[in-house]
Amino acid sequence: MTDVAELLLQRGIKKKYISWARSDTIVRHPELFKLWKQAGLGLVYVGLDAMRGTQIDNYNKKTSVETNIKAVEILRDIGITLHASFIVDPDFTADDFTALEREVLKLCPAEVTFTVFSPAPGTQLFQKHKDDYICDPFLFYDCMHTILPTRLGLKKFYAHFARLTSVALRANPLRVNKIKVPKREIARVIYRATKYIFALRNMYKDYI
Secondary structure (H helix, E strand, O other): OHHHHHHHHHHOOOOOOOEEOOOOHHOOHHHHHHHHHHHHHHEEEEEOOOOHHHHHHHHHOOOOHHHHHHHHHHHHOOEEEEEEEEEEOOOHHHHHHHHHHHHHHOOOEEEEEEEEOOOOOOOOHHHHHOOOOOOOOOOOOOOOOOOOOOOHHHHHHHHHHHHHHHHHHHOOHHHHOOOOOOOHHHHHHHHHHHHHHHHHHHHHHOOO
16 A cells, blocks of 8 residues: 555645555554555544443454554644544444543544444344344344344334434534535435434334
């Protein structure tokens, strides 16, 4: 990747790039991301998944909260926009959701999205939970519909889940940095975001 970035710079190729990366890769190779920033890298998707040790261990990420924090700092210092994704556990309490909201706001400004923890078919976790599924785990496997029972009940769970997206929108770089956007685009974003949040909130109805 270093060779590719250097060739882009040598040949004067001016493009904008986005990329996926693990947090531990960013921490191990900050110089690589500095180089790619020069080459046009503007945004990096990072599966932070959780910012609390007990949760991140459950996801078998083989990384740590400290590494996540350091990766966020590195990208921020370099000037690369972070797109962070988090996993919401069906076992979350109301306090767990509130704690995640606080973590999201700490990342500000950043793009943030969420998925629901769902054991992937064919894995040991999928087999481990074979007696726990509340629906057809293949039909509902999209990492947005929970296939496991929720501690809060489906309606309350998805009310909190939808609120997370609302909180994340407040941390979006366009809003935080007050980037000038045509009014037509602002209206379109507000409409689509509201529609999306409403759909998340009512996702519990898909199980009825």
